[in-house]
Amino acid sequence: MLAVSDAAEANRRGAPRVDPVGTWRCVVYGHPSLGDERRLFRFGDDGSVATAPAVETARSWVPLASWQADKHAFTFNDPRTGRRFEADLRRKTLGGTWRTASLLGGWWCDAIADDGALAEGEAIRAVAPMPPLIPERMATPYYPRQAIREAKQGRVVTCFFVDAEGLIVNPQIVELSDEVFRAPTLEALERSRYRSWTAGVESRPGCRSFIYRLDAANSDSSN
Numbered sequence: 265m266l267a268v269s270d271a272a273e274a275n276r277r278g279a280p281r282v283d284p285v286g287t288w289r290c291v292v293y294g295h296p297s298l299g300d301e302r303r304l305f306r307f308g309d310d311g312s313v314a315t316a317p318a319v320e321t322a323r324s325w326v327p328l329a330s331w332q333a334d335k336h337a338f339t340f341n342d343p344r345t346g347r348r349f350e351a352d353l354r355r356k357t358l359g360g361t362w363r364t365a366s367l368l369g370g371w372w373c374d375a376i377a378d379d380g381a382l383a384e385g386e387a388i389r390a391v392a393p394m395p396p397l398i399p400e401r402m403a404t405p406y407y408p409r410q411a412i413r414e415a416k417q418g419r420v421v422t423c424f425f426v427d428a429e430g431l432i433v434n435p436q437i438v439e440l441s442d443e444v445f446r447a448p449t450l451e452a453l454e455r456s457r458y459r460s461w462t463a464g465v466e467s468r469p470g471c472r473s474f475i476y477r478l479d480a481a482n483s484d485s486s487n
Contacts, residue, residue: 282353284331284338285309286376289318292362294369294471305373307331313340361423361438368439370423372469397426397470403455405448405474412478418442420449420474425467430460449474
């Protein structure tokens with residue numbers, strides 16, 4: 265585990281790095297039954313992790329498995345849901361992907377909460393619900409000719425942010441079966457659009473998967 269002093273030293277050397285220690289207000293997204301969850305995560309400098317719902321109610325912090333950092337890779341597990349959380353500490357804020365044996369989603373922390381207002385049993389102000397992502401134009405990627413010639417099928421999962429205009433920004437490939445499918449996936453995201461909104465959250469996280477099948481001579485996609 266990377267000590268806090270090591271993170272501070274990395275910052276002094278100019279290396280971009282998020283220090284995870286503290287309490288973060290986050291959204292966990294992409295689970296088909298849980299939906300978008302607004303949660304608080306508290307990461308201790310001793311490696312401890314605790315979570316609580318970010319709503320206006322008396323809360324009880326639930327301990328999770330310890331966090332670990334290996335260079336820029338930050339991980340911890342949630343035994344309650346079987347999710348393994350991963351993050352790249354070189355990003356501008358804390359967040360990344362979560363995985364189970366059969367599911368993949370993401371998490372994003374847009375602010376550090378005030379530790380002084382988050383004592384056991386204390387209430388804090390409610391967090392406004394995030395606007396739903398409503399697809400307006402979902403482009404289908406082309407099937408690469410090279411993949412057809414080589415009889416390749418595959419799967420790509422990408423997570424991204426959607427701005428208030430409905431445009432996809434900062435897409436990241438989090439699962440890629442073959443490099444040949446990267447370019448058509450990113451090109452399809454550029455041509456896709458979600459319904460815009462006028463107030464509230466400036467950006468909204470989302471994920472999308474693409475299944476490339478030769479039997480259709482094209483690709484299927486799902487949100």
